[in-house]
Amino acid sequence: MKSTRGWNAVLWLAFGVCAAWIASTETACAAEAKSSQAALIIYGDAANFQNNGAFELAAEEWDKFLKKFPDDPLAAKAQQYLGVCNLQLKQFQKAADAFDAVIKKHPNFDSLQDAYLNLGWCQYSLAGQNVEGMYAKAAATFSQMVEKFPKGKYADQALFFLGEAEYNQGNKDKAAVPYHKLVTEHPQSPLRSDAIYALGVTYEELERYADAGTTYDLFLKDFADSELVTEVRMRKAETVLQAADYAAAEKMFGEVAAVAGFGSADHAVFRRAYCLSKTNKFAEAGALYASIPTNHKQSVYVAEASMSAGRSFYRAAQLAEAVKWLGAAIADGGQYAPEAAHWLCRIHLKQNEPQKAIALAQQILPKAAESDYLVNLKMDQADALYEVADSKTQAVDLYLKIATDHAKHELAPQALYNAAFTALELSQHDDGLKHADAFLKAYAEDRLVPDVKYVAAECLLQKKQFAEAEKAYQELTASYAQHPEVGAWQIRFALAIYLQKKYQQVVDTLSPAIANIKGADSLAEAQFLIGASQFFLNKFAPAAKALQASLKANARWRQADETMIFLARSLREQNNLDEAIKTLAKMIADFPKSRHLDHAHYRHGEYSYAAEDYATAIAQYDAVVTGSPESDFVAYAKYGKGWAQLKTKAYAEAAQMLTALITDHAEHKLVPDAYFARGMCRRQTGEQDGAITDITTYLKSNPDLPNKCDALYERGLAEVALKKHDAAATTFAELLKADPKYANADKVLYELAWAYKSSGDDAKQADAIANFAKLASGYPDSSLAAEANFHVGESHYEKREFEEAAKAYAAAKAKNPAKDIGEKAVYKLGWSHYQLEQYDAALADFTEQLGSFPQGPLKTDALFMKAECLYGLENYAEALPAYKATQGIELSSPTISVLALLHGGQSASQLKQWDEALALLAQIPEKHAESPYVPEACYELGWAKQNSGKEDEAMKDYEQAADKSRGAVGARARFMIGELHFTRKKYVDAIREFQRTMYGYGxxxxxxxxxxxxxxxGYEAGRCADVQIQGAAPPARPGLIADAKKYYQYVVDKHPQDELATQAKNRLTELSKL
Structure with a gap:
C-alpha cells in the first residue's frame, strides 16, 4: 500500500511565503549597520524585487550584492535571501548553495535556524528530483539542525523531515526515531498528525505491527476528524491481519471498504479477501477478489485480483470460476500472467488434461523469464509430461534441467526428486539411483531427503538387489522413525527380506508393528507379507488368518487378487477345499482384469480336480489355455485338463490335450509325465501300441520309483490288452522286483497271475496260482483277494484236494466279494463240502448262496445241489420237494436236469411214493434218451413198478437197464430180474439171470x-438150488446140492471179501452134511 505523503508541498509553501517577504525595518537596520550607500541601494532593490514576487530579478540583485559587497554587514541576509529566491524559483541546487554558504560563512547569523531548515528542504527536494545522495545530505542537515536547536522554533519540522529523509533512504529504523520524538515532545505541533501517520507507516513497513497498531490507535484517538482516518483504519486493520487475527481484520477491512468515496476501497477489498483466504474461506475470498476487476476497473489491483480470484476459487475447488479468472489474468498479459498460468496448469492436471497444461506452459514460458513463477511453470510442464504415458522420459529430462538450471530455486530439490521417482516408475533403476545420489549430495539437509532415500532403496529392490535394498530400508526406517511414511517403509523392508525368502524374519518384523500401521492399504500389504511368509513356512492356519486380515483391511487393495490366491492355497493345505474353491471363484469374479487371473484359474482347476469336480476343473484349466496363452501356467493347465478329461473317461479328448502339451511345450518338465498320461488315455481308447510307446518313453525319463511302478503297471495292462501275456508278465514282474511294497501290488499280482494263466503255457499255470495265492495271503484286505482265493480254490478242486479247495473258497467268500465271485465262491465251497460228503456243510453253503444271490446265474444249480445234499443226508422227505422245485426251470446242463429227475424219483421211491417216482423217472428215457443215466432211470422205474405191483412192467424196465448198462446199474438190474424169477419160483430162469450177472459185466x-x-x-443162484433140495425127489437132490455148492463156492472163491462170503461158507458146511 502506498503512503500518503501529499503534505510536503503544502508545508513548505508556508515556509517559503514567510521567508520571501522582507520587512522595511530590515532596511533601516541595514543603514545602522554602516553599509555603504551603494550596497544599500542594491540591497533595497533586491528586497523590493523579492517582496513583489520578482524572484528572478531579486536573485540577480542578491547575487550582484554578494559579489560586490561580500563582506558587507548585510551579506549574511543577502546570502539567505538569495537562497529564498532560488527556492521560490525551484532552483534547489542554487538555493542549497546559498543556504549552505550562510551556515558556513555566518555561523552566528540570527536566522541560522531558517538557513538550516531551508538547506535541508532544498536537499530533500533535489532528492525528490533523483539527484543522488541528496536524501543523505538532507538527513545530515536536519540532524545538525536538531542537534544545534533542540528547542528551536522549527524543531518539530526538522524532526519530521529528518524522519522523511531517512525513510526515503530506506533507513526506516532511523526514520522512526525523529517521528517518535516529534509525536512525544511536540504535542502542539501542526505536524503531529502527519508524524503519527508517518510513524505508523514506518512501523508497519518495519513489520513492527504491534507498534504500528498502537500508533494508529493514537492517530484515531487524537485526530478523529482527519481526512486520513479511513486510511488509518485500513492500516490498523493491516496490523491486526499481521497479528494473525484474520477474522477481526476481515471485519475491519470490510468496514473501511464500505466507506463511500474512499479512494483505497479497492485495497481494503483486496486485503479483506486475503483475510478470508487465510481463514480458508476461499470461495468468499474468490468472490471478493473477483469484485475488484468488476467494481474497481481502474484499480492497480485488477490484474493481481484476477489472479488471486482464480487462485482462491482453485483452492475452493470451484474450478470453473478459477479457470475464468485465471484466464482473465493470463489474457491481461501482465506480471501476474505466469502465476495465473501456473495455477491454471494445476487445474488442467487435476482435470486430467495434461496436454492442455503442456500447451499453456509452453505458451507462457517464453514470456515468464523474469517471473518468480518461471520455475513453477517449468515444473508444471514437467508434471504434465509425467501424466502423459509416453512422455515420462521427457518429464525426467525436464526435471533434471530444472534442477540444473535453477539449482538454488526452492523447487530444485523437488525437481530432482521427481526425476529420481519418475525414473523409478519407468523402471530406469540405475538412473533413479544416480539421480537420488545427486540429490543427496546437493541437498543433504532438504526435507525430501527421506523420500529420496526411499526412491534409492526402492530402485535397489526393483533391481532385485534385495540385500542392498534390505540395508537401505533398514537405515531409512531407523533414521526417520517419526516420518509419516515410516510404516510404508517398514513394509518395503519386509518385502526386501521376503524376497530373500527370510520368511520368519518377515513375520518377526511385521507382527509387532501391525498395531501401529496406519492406512488400510498398508495394513493389507503388511498382513499379506505375514500371511505369504507363513504359507512358505508351512504354517497354513496362521497364514490363512493373516491373509484374511489383509482382505478385511481392504478387500480391493492392489494385491488383493494375489492375497486371495495365497488364502485359497492356505485353505487347500488345511484340506478346506470348499472354502479354497469359493475364494478363488470370488477372486476371479472380483478381479476379471487381474494379472494373476491365469494363476487363479489354474488353482481353481487344480482344487476342483481334487474335489472330483472334473467338469469345473476342465473349464478352469481351459480358461488358462485359451484365455492366457502366454501364461507360465499354460503347460500345467493342459496337463491338468488332460487328467480331468481322463478322469471323466473322455480319453480321446484327454489324449489330444496331452499331445498339445507334448508338441507345444517340448522342453517343459511335464512332457515326460504327459507321455505317461497320454499312454493311459491311449490304452483306454484301444491304442495299445501307442500306449506302450508313450509309457516306454516316459520310463526313459528315469522317474521316481512310485511313478515308475505306476507306468509299468499301465504298460502291463496295455500288453494284456494286446494279449502279449509273456510281455505283460515280464513287465509286472519287473514292477514287483522294483518295489515289492508297491501301493497297488495286489493288482499287479492279480494281473501277473492272469498273464501266466492266459499264456497258454501249462508250465506257467502253477506260477499263476502261486501269484493268486501270494495276493490272497499278502493282501487279505484287497478287493481282489476274493477272486485270488477263488482261483486258488479252483486249482485245489481240479486236483480233488477238496479240503484245501474248501479253505480257499471260504476265504474268498469271507471277503464279501462282488456278485460274480461271491456266488461262485460259495457255490464251489458247497461243492467242495459235497465232494467231502460233508452234506450238512454243503447244504448250508447252497442255502446261503440262494439267500445271498437269489437271482444269480448259479441259482438253479444251487437249487439242485441243495436237493442233492438232502439226498446225501437221506433226508428224502425234504429232498423230494427240493428236486421238484427244479422242475420247470432251466438247469445249467442236461446232466443236472437228468440227475434232478433221477434223484427226485429215487427220493420218492425211498418215501414209497411210487407214482411220484414213476412220474419223475419216466421223463428221463422219454426226454433224455441219450443220457448216460437212462439205464439207472430204467432200473429205478423197474423198482418203482415192482413196488407198485407191476412186476411184468418192472421186468421190462430192468431188462432195459441191464441191456443199456455194462456197469453196476446193469448188473443190479439183471440181478433184480433174477430176483423176480426167484420170487415166482422160476428157479431155472432166475439162475440163468444170476449167471449172466456172475459171469458177465467183465x-x-x-x-x-x-x-x-x-x-x-452167485449167492442167490445158490439159494435157488438150495431151496429146492428139501422138497426135491431123491434123484434130483444130489444135482441140486451140487449146484448149490457150486454157486456158494463161487461166492467164497471169487468174492471172499464180500459180506455174503461168510454166509456162503456156512451154507457149504451145512450142505456138506447132507
Whole structure:
C-alpha cells in the first residue's frame, strides 16, 4: 500500500511565503549597520524585487550584492535571501548553495535556524528530483539542525523531515526515531498528525505491527476528524491481519471498504479477501477478489485480483470460476500472467488434461523469464509430461534441467526428486539411483531427503538387489522413525527380506508393528507379507488368518487378487477345499482384469480336480489355455485338463490335450509325465501300441520309483490288452522286483497271475496260482483277494484236494466279494463240502448262496445241489420237494436236469411214493434218451413198478437197464430180474439171470461196484438150488446140492471179501452134511 505523503508541498509553501517577504525595518537596520550607500541601494532593490514576487530579478540583485559587497554587514541576509529566491524559483541546487554558504560563512547569523531548515528542504527536494545522495545530505542537515536547536522554533519540522529523509533512504529504523520524538515532545505541533501517520507507516513497513497498531490507535484517538482516518483504519486493520487475527481484520477491512468515496476501497477489498483466504474461506475470498476487476476497473489491483480470484476459487475447488479468472489474468498479459498460468496448469492436471497444461506452459514460458513463477511453470510442464504415458522420459529430462538450471530455486530439490521417482516408475533403476545420489549430495539437509532415500532403496529392490535394498530400508526406517511414511517403509523392508525368502524374519518384523500401521492399504500389504511368509513356512492356519486380515483391511487393495490366491492355497493345505474353491471363484469374479487371473484359474482347476469336480476343473484349466496363452501356467493347465478329461473317461479328448502339451511345450518338465498320461488315455481308447510307446518313453525319463511302478503297471495292462501275456508278465514282474511294497501290488499280482494263466503255457499255470495265492495271503484286505482265493480254490478242486479247495473258497467268500465271485465262491465251497460228503456243510453253503444271490446265474444249480445234499443226508422227505422245485426251470446242463429227475424219483421211491417216482423217472428215457443215466432211470422205474405191483412192467424196465448198462446199474438190474424169477419160483430162469450177472459185466475183471452184484447173484443162484433140495425127489437132490455148492463156492472163491462170503461158507458146511 502506498503512503500518503501529499503534505510536503503544502508545508513548505508556508515556509517559503514567510521567508520571501522582507520587512522595511530590515532596511533601516541595514543603514545602522554602516553599509555603504551603494550596497544599500542594491540591497533595497533586491528586497523590493523579492517582496513583489520578482524572484528572478531579486536573485540577480542578491547575487550582484554578494559579489560586490561580500563582506558587507548585510551579506549574511543577502546570502539567505538569495537562497529564498532560488527556492521560490525551484532552483534547489542554487538555493542549497546559498543556504549552505550562510551556515558556513555566518555561523552566528540570527536566522541560522531558517538557513538550516531551508538547506535541508532544498536537499530533500533535489532528492525528490533523483539527484543522488541528496536524501543523505538532507538527513545530515536536519540532524545538525536538531542537534544545534533542540528547542528551536522549527524543531518539530526538522524532526519530521529528518524522519522523511531517512525513510526515503530506506533507513526506516532511523526514520522512526525523529517521528517518535516529534509525536512525544511536540504535542502542539501542526505536524503531529502527519508524524503519527508517518510513524505508523514506518512501523508497519518495519513489520513492527504491534507498534504500528498502537500508533494508529493514537492517530484515531487524537485526530478523529482527519481526512486520513479511513486510511488509518485500513492500516490498523493491516496490523491486526499481521497479528494473525484474520477474522477481526476481515471485519475491519470490510468496514473501511464500505466507506463511500474512499479512494483505497479497492485495497481494503483486496486485503479483506486475503483475510478470508487465510481463514480458508476461499470461495468468499474468490468472490471478493473477483469484485475488484468488476467494481474497481481502474484499480492497480485488477490484474493481481484476477489472479488471486482464480487462485482462491482453485483452492475452493470451484474450478470453473478459477479457470475464468485465471484466464482473465493470463489474457491481461501482465506480471501476474505466469502465476495465473501456473495455477491454471494445476487445474488442467487435476482435470486430467495434461496436454492442455503442456500447451499453456509452453505458451507462457517464453514470456515468464523474469517471473518468480518461471520455475513453477517449468515444473508444471514437467508434471504434465509425467501424466502423459509416453512422455515420462521427457518429464525426467525436464526435471533434471530444472534442477540444473535453477539449482538454488526452492523447487530444485523437488525437481530432482521427481526425476529420481519418475525414473523409478519407468523402471530406469540405475538412473533413479544416480539421480537420488545427486540429490543427496546437493541437498543433504532438504526435507525430501527421506523420500529420496526411499526412491534409492526402492530402485535397489526393483533391481532385485534385495540385500542392498534390505540395508537401505533398514537405515531409512531407523533414521526417520517419526516420518509419516515410516510404516510404508517398514513394509518395503519386509518385502526386501521376503524376497530373500527370510520368511520368519518377515513375520518377526511385521507382527509387532501391525498395531501401529496406519492406512488400510498398508495394513493389507503388511498382513499379506505375514500371511505369504507363513504359507512358505508351512504354517497354513496362521497364514490363512493373516491373509484374511489383509482382505478385511481392504478387500480391493492392489494385491488383493494375489492375497486371495495365497488364502485359497492356505485353505487347500488345511484340506478346506470348499472354502479354497469359493475364494478363488470370488477372486476371479472380483478381479476379471487381474494379472494373476491365469494363476487363479489354474488353482481353481487344480482344487476342483481334487474335489472330483472334473467338469469345473476342465473349464478352469481351459480358461488358462485359451484365455492366457502366454501364461507360465499354460503347460500345467493342459496337463491338468488332460487328467480331468481322463478322469471323466473322455480319453480321446484327454489324449489330444496331452499331445498339445507334448508338441507345444517340448522342453517343459511335464512332457515326460504327459507321455505317461497320454499312454493311459491311449490304452483306454484301444491304442495299445501307442500306449506302450508313450509309457516306454516316459520310463526313459528315469522317474521316481512310485511313478515308475505306476507306468509299468499301465504298460502291463496295455500288453494284456494286446494279449502279449509273456510281455505283460515280464513287465509286472519287473514292477514287483522294483518295489515289492508297491501301493497297488495286489493288482499287479492279480494281473501277473492272469498273464501266466492266459499264456497258454501249462508250465506257467502253477506260477499263476502261486501269484493268486501270494495276493490272497499278502493282501487279505484287497478287493481282489476274493477272486485270488477263488482261483486258488479252483486249482485245489481240479486236483480233488477238496479240503484245501474248501479253505480257499471260504476265504474268498469271507471277503464279501462282488456278485460274480461271491456266488461262485460259495457255490464251489458247497461243492467242495459235497465232494467231502460233508452234506450238512454243503447244504448250508447252497442255502446261503440262494439267500445271498437269489437271482444269480448259479441259482438253479444251487437249487439242485441243495436237493442233492438232502439226498446225501437221506433226508428224502425234504429232498423230494427240493428236486421238484427244479422242475420247470432251466438247469445249467442236461446232466443236472437228468440227475434232478433221477434223484427226485429215487427220493420218492425211498418215501414209497411210487407214482411220484414213476412220474419223475419216466421223463428221463422219454426226454433224455441219450443220457448216460437212462439205464439207472430204467432200473429205478423197474423198482418203482415192482413196488407198485407191476412186476411184468418192472421186468421190462430192468431188462432195459441191464441191456443199456455194462456197469453196476446193469448188473443190479439183471440181478433184480433174477430176483423176480426167484420170487415166482422160476428157479431155472432166475439162475440163468444170476449167471449172466456172475459171469458177465467183465466177469473176473468187473469193476468193484459190479462185483457186489456178482456176489449177490452167485449167492442167490445158490439159494435157488438150495431151496429146492428139501422138497426135491431123491434123484434130483444130489444135482441140486451140487449146484448149490457150486454157486456158494463161487461166492467164497471169487468174492471172499464180500459180506455174503461168510454166509456162503456156512451154507457149504451145512450142505456138506447132507
Amino acid at each position: 466177469g473176473d475183471k468187473a469193476l468193484p461196484e459190479v462185483k457186489k452184484w456178482q456176489a449177490k447173484s
